[in-house]
Amino acid sequence: MRLLVIEDDATLRESLANKLSESGFAVEQAADGKEGLYFASEYPIDLAIIDLGLPEMSGLEIIKQVRADGHTYPILILTARDRWEDKVDGLSAGADDYVVKPFHFEEVSARVNALLRRSGGWASSVLNAGPMTLDMSRQEVLVNDEAIELTSFEYKIIEYLMVRAGKVISKTELTDRLYDQDFERDSNVIEVFIGRLRKKLDPDNSIKPIETLRGRGYRFALERNQVD
Amino acid sequence: MNSLSSRLLISVSVLLLLFFGATIAVLDRAFTEAGEQARRDILDGHLVALLAAAEPDDSGELVMPDRLREPRFERIGSGLYAELRNLEGKVLWRSRSALGLEVPEGTVPELGNHLFGRESFEDGTPLLTLSLAVDWELDDGDSKSYVFKVAESLDGFNAQIAGFRKQLFGWFAAVAFTMLLAFSMLLRGLLKPLRQIETEITEIEEGDRVSLSSKFPTELTGVARNMNLLIDSERARSDRYRYTLDNLAHSLKTPLAAMRALLNSRQDKDFGERFDEQIERMDEIVRYQLRKPAASVADNLVLAPVPVEKEVARLIDGLRKVYRDKHPEFEVRIEKGMQFRGDTGDFLELAGNLLDNACKWCERKVRISVVPSVGARAIASGMVLTVGDDGPGIPQDAADALLQRGMRLDESTPGHGIGLAVVKDIARSYGGRLSIKTSDLGGAEIMVSIPPVTTAKGQ
Numbered sequence: 001m002r003l004l005v006i007e008d009d010a011t012l013r014e015s016l017a018n019k020l021s022e023s024g025f026a027v028e029q030a031a032d033g034k035e036g037l038y039f040a041s042e043y044p045i046d047l048a049i050i051d052l053g054l055p056e057m058s059g060l061e062i063i064k065q066v067r068a069d070g071h072t073y074p075i076l077i078l079t080a081r082d083r084w085e086d087k088v089d090g091l092s093a094g095a096d097d098y099v100v101k102p103f104h105f106e107e108v109s110a111r112v113n114a115l116l117r118r119s120g121g122w123a124s125s126v127l128n129a130g131p132m133t134l135d136m137s138r139q140e141v142l143v144n145d146e147a148i149e150l151t152s153f154e155y156k157i158i159e160y161l162m163v164r165a166g167k168v169i170s171k172t173e174l175t176d177r178l179y180d181q182d183f184e185r186d187s188n189v190i191e192v193f194i195g196r197l198r199k200k201l202d203p204d205n206s207i208k209p210i211e212t213l214r215g216r217g218y219r220f221a222l223e224r225n226q227v228d
Numbered sequence: 229m230n231s232l233s234s235r236l237l238i239s240v241s242v243l244l245l246l247f248f249g250a251t252i253a254v255l256d257r258a259f260t261e262a263g264e265q266a267r268r269d270i271l272d273g274h275l276v277a278l279l280a281a282a283e284p285d286d287s288g289e290l291v292m293p294d295r296l297r298e299p300r301f302e303r304i305g306s307g308l309y310a311e312l313r314n315l316e317g318k319v320l321w322r323s324r325s326a327l328g329l330e331v332p333e334g335t336v337p338e339l340g341n342h343l344f345g346r347e348s349f350e351d352g353t354p355l356l357t358l359s360l361a362v363d364w365e366l367d368d369g370d371s372k373s374y375v376f377k378v379a380e381s382l383d384g385f386n387a388q389i390a391g392f393r394k395q396l397f398g399w400f401a402a403v404a405f406t407m408l409l410a411f412s413m414l415l416r417g418l419l420k421p422l423r424q425i426e427t428e429i430t431e432i433e434e435g436d437r438v439s440l441s442s443k444f445p446t447e448l449t450g451v452a453r454n455m456n457l458l459i460d461s462e463r464a465r466s467d468r469y470r471y472t473l474d475n476l477a478h479s480l481k482t483p484l485a486a487m488r489a490l491l492n493s494r495q496d497k498d499f500g501e502r503f504d505e506q507i508e509r510m511d512e513i514v515r516y517q518l519r520k521p522a523a524s525v526a527d528n529l530v531l532a533p534v535p536v537e538k539e540v541a542r543l544i545d546g547l548r549k550v551y552r553d554k555h556p557e558f559e560v561r562i563e564k565g566m567q568f569r570g571d572t573g574d575f576l577e578l579a580g581n582l583l584d585n586a587c588k589w590c591e592r593k594v595r596i597s598v599v600p601s602v603g604a605r606a607i608a609s610g611m612v613l614t615v616g617d618d619g620p621g622i623p624q625d626a627a628d629a630l631l632q633r634g635m636r637l638d639e640s641t642p643g644h645g646i647g648l649a650v651v652k653d654i655a656r657s658y659g660g661r662l663s664i665k666t667s668d669l670g671g672a673e674i675m676v677s678i679p680p681v682t683t684a685k686g687q
Binding site: 009011012015016019053078080081082083084085087088091092095096097098100101102103104105114118123124 | 474477478479480481482483484485486487488489490492507511515542543545546549550552553572573576577579580581
């Protein structure tokens with residue numbers, strides 16, 4: 001999944017971006033408000049982390065602009081101004097959650113995962129669909145209560161699909177969100193990974209978790225067990 | 229005596245009293261003197277007529293004719309009397325009008341002299357008298373001395389004076405009353421701009437107006453302009469203060485965040501944790517110190533009232549997002565039109581921290597109620613803010629500790645610490661109190677009571 005981090009402090013931005021990459025996200029970085037707005041409007045992103053106090057353009061304005069343009073991806077505010085006035089302003093401008101500086105990385109990571117999950121319509125970080133269970137905090141997939149060994153890339157694909165259960169995801173979207181920008185793009189790679197995933201999750205082809213829609217993409221096809 | 233108009237009215241009344249008092253005294257005196265002079269002249273005329281009418285009889289004694297020309301001498305009790313005595317005081321003749329009355333003899337003047345006097349009958353009727361002692365030469369060359377005396381009752385004259393005085397007082401009272409009335413109306417007109425200023429300042433206090441209007445007479449435009457300057461600078465000052473604090477917080481916390489991020493990447497775990505503890509402490513100090521109440525620097529004058537319902541709704545909308553997974557049920561009880569007299573940021577801190585804690589700790593239910601203080605006359609005068617939840621509650625000893633201590637640096641009650649300390653500080657800066665009880669929902673109930681603005685002033 002592709003995240004955008006808009007933060008003017010270079011040390012903070014870079015270490016945040018590194019940590020998020022380590023956790024398996026593709027991360028875009030912007031150092032000021034204008035650049036941030038450009039990324040936020042033009043790039044296919046799944047979640048934005050926006051500092052409120054930015055040069056060129058305030059985080060609040062970016063959020064308002066992004067929402068006015070109709071983007072619905074979740075926005076997490078980083079703020080040093082932790083007065084409620086600022087939090088409420090940010091939340092009512094269209095942000096979904098806030099983290100107050102100085103934060104622990106785990107805090108940000110937990111909020112990001114929760115927001116991504118919520119935006120997929122899941123209420124808990126343990127996603128249940130049919131015989132499948134995906135635990136986002138432990139990055140673990142179980143089928144019929146049995147843990148399945150997955151590579152980190154395979155996990156990313158199934159998480160991306162399962163979080164968006166029921167929606168059609170194109171190959172381009174998958175490559176866009178799962179690779180970092182400079183990665184070599186090859187849609188065949190995705191096909192190969194989907195094939196491997198199917199074998200691992202459903203060796204006897206009985207539950208059919210991933211559906212292929214010719215020319216359109218893939219869809220996680222199992223019914224959610226838990227309704228928010 | 230503190231009102232301008234009562235001062236002016238009292239001064240003017242005193243002046244009017246002195247002026248009219250003097251005028252009345254002078255007029256009264258002039259009228260009385262003129263009247264008395266006229267009476268004297270008349271008496272003089274009567275005396276001359278008496279002298280002319282007197283004739284010596286055969287025995288050489290003076291006698292008066294049977295009837296006098298002046299009819300008032302003939303009518304009993306007419307008020308005009310005359311008598312003739314010899315020098316020994318024996319009454320030789322008395323006018324018919326004095327029948328049954330004893331005209332006092334009074335002082336006898338020197339021979340040949342007039343003497344006016346004020347005497348009275350036995351019954352007290354005041355008299356103006358004129359006596360003349362004459363040496364009457366008889367035909368035989370002999371002479372006899374006589375005293376002629378005319379007297380007029382002053383009853384009529386006194387009644388006239390009393391009437392005159394009554395009229396004088398009546399008119400002057402009417403004039404004075406009219407003048408006072410006209411003056412106080414004039415005063416109302418003159419003081420209207422001052423009252424206008426007062427009204428506009430009240431409107432500013434109530435938030436219906438940003439600055440004083442410019443529709444004042446020349447003498448007051450300076451005052452109004454300075455007042456506006458003062459309000460503006462006061463607003464700017466409190467904005468600047470908050471802006472400085474915000475910037476300070478921002479510039480301190482970003483490096484703290486960066487330090488923490490750098491630490492995370494180090495291998496030395498123990499060092500990292502110890503360092504992180506220090507960062508935590510610095511962060512708490514910054515948070516606490518820089519979130520101190522804003523209203524202590526701003527006068528009530530510059531604070532527009534906070535619409536409580538709207539701000540609470542905004543907070544709850546925000547918290548619904550943040551606690552989306554838990555989605556607490558909010559129960560809101562706010563008096564219609566309820567306003568908080570103070571800084572919006574302060575109100576959001578009070579309600580925000582309490583609601584946030586409640587959301588953090590509740591099972592499902594969070595209740596917020598905002599009502600005016602008991603006994604407060606206006607709805608904006610004071611506030612009781614109560615937030616309760618159905619969580620585990622706060623044990624009594626922990627509650628006491630939370631209320632007693634200033635700032636909490638330890639985390640024995642995680643999540644309640646800083647927020648509650650800030651709430652307590654803000655409540656205190658408005659002269660209010662904080663209390664912790666058990667909610668009937670089952671969890672903690674925290675109540676902030678802010679007294680009416682008047683008693684919170686001077687904080």
